[in-house]
Amino acid sequence: MPTQDRRVVVTGLGALTPIGNTVPAFWEAMMAGRSGAAPITHFDASAYPTTFAAEIKDFDPEDFLDRKEARRLDPFAQFAIVAADEALADAGLNPAEFSEEERAQTGVVMGSGIGGMKLFQDQTVVYAEHGPRRLSPFFVPMMIIDMAPGLISIRHGLHGPNYATVSACATSNNAIADATMLIRSGLADTIIAGGTDASITEIGLGGFGNMKALSTRNDDPQAASRPFDAERDGFVMGEGAGALVLEEYEHARARGAHVYAEVVGMGMSADAYHISAPHPEGLGARLAMQQALKTAGIGPDDVDYLNMHGTSTPLGDAAETKAIKAVFGEHAYTMNLSSTKSMTGHLLGAAGAVEAIAAILAIERGRIPPTINFETPDPECDLNYTFNEPQERTVDVALSNAFGFGGHNTCIVFKKVEA
Structure with missing residues (x-):
């Protein structure tokens, strides 16, 4: 088949999140x-x-990995393996039964915003207290970000394209975009794509806290992540992993796979503005969404739902809202938007994949996940953010936004596939 005709669909989902350790548990918690x-x-x-x-x-981790491997791996790698295993099982794929050709045509693109932060921290303490001879020989290979896809490929004997994406909190969407392009190009038929992060450590919390990026609502943590609310005061650190099995459409059809949605467009841009603050007018976000719609061949009015980056920071939520108004015009007020970070917190490099799963399930199930914790209106944030309760709605097209420190912006377009 000519590569330009190769369509890419989602056939498997895996998630390990603060509100559910599987995709069904994650979805049930969001709906609640x-x-x-x-x-x-x-x-x-x-x-x-x-x-x-x-x-x-x-x-x-010992529920999924043998004890020796579990103790050796940083949590970010453990999370990646667990999410990938769930996605493969959900897709009905058993790599142990693959032919050599199937192994060569199956890859992994799994990113992380930070990688093995706990391992790095722990080994730094070992060095400070005992000197270089006591450093673990597994320190470097188990800390580096590309070990997440590497370990998944080793675990399942997958010989296709294998690497990590790193673009801070846009990481997962870049992985999904890269995987889509690899399949369209003919370099693979199937790719496990997503992201993972495990940065809730002493230095992780201290670093983000000293940037004044985190909410300090210590008296009411469950209400701290409140995107678009006038009283929002920063994001809530999260951890976890998300994985999608992306597959060439005819390949999926030939094996009778369940198809969740099709990946029809993607957009990527740079703010070229600041190392951590978003462009105040949402310039990069606007460019990414416009490019995503253009590559999908759809108009702004065709979008039913947009899972926003929505971190609960004063600047970020307002800038993304401005960008959405610039792209969608009056339709910005009639489509549904939400930030599932209000429930999961910010999963950093894993955020895009987990939120893509929320958008894909909204297409399949006709329910919009809510933005919880809304109490006080913000005049700058006046769109339909699906506050506090899920909403029933037919969703044919959904977008998922992810933006990262350094000014990275990514947007993925998913579309319902008719039976």
Whole structure:
């Protein structure tokens, strides 16, 4: 088949999140409007301005990995493996049964915003206290970001394209975009794409806190992530992973796979403005969304739902809202928008993949996830953000936005595939 005719569809989903350790649990918690934020348990955070985060709960890596491997791996890699395994199982794919040709045509593009932060922190302490001879021989290979896709390929014997994307909180969307282009080009038939991060550590919390990026609503953590609310005061750190199985359409049809949605467009841009603050008019966000619509061959009025980046920061939410108004005009007021970060917190490099799953399931199930914790209107944020309760709506086209420090902006377009 000519490569320009190759369509890319989503056939498998995997998620490990602060509100659910599987995709069904994640979806059920979103529909219930449940927050994953709570006081930090990973370490004593009492000396920090922010003492809470959205941690993964009831997770034992030894339920998924043998003990030796689980102890050796940084949590970011553990999370990636678990999400990828769920996505493969959901897609009905068992790599143990693949032919050599199928292994060569199956790849992994899994990114992370930061990578093995806990391992880096722990090994730095070992060095400071005991010197270089006590550093683990696994320190470097298990810390680097590309180990997430590397470990998944080793685990399943996958020989197709294999690498990591790194673009801060836009990482996962870049992975999905890259995977889509690889399949369209004919370099692969199937790719596991997504992102993972595990940065709720002493230095992670301290670094983000000293930037004044985090909410300090310590008396009410579950209400701290409140995108578009006038009282928002910063984002809530989260952790986890999301994985999508992307597959060439005819390949998926030939094996009778369940198809969730089609990836029909993507947009990428740079703010070229500031290392952490968004462009005040949302310039880069606007360019990414416009490019995504253009590559999808659809108009602004065709979009039913947009899962916003929506981090609950004063500048970010207002800038993204301005960008949406510039792209969609009056339709900005009639389509549904929401920020699922109000429930999960900000999963950094994993955010885009987890939020893409929310957008894809909105297409399949005709329900819009809510933006919870809204109380006080903000005149700058006056769109339909699906506040506090999910909403029933037919969704044929959904967009997912992800933006990152450094001015990286990505937008992916998903579309319903008719039976």
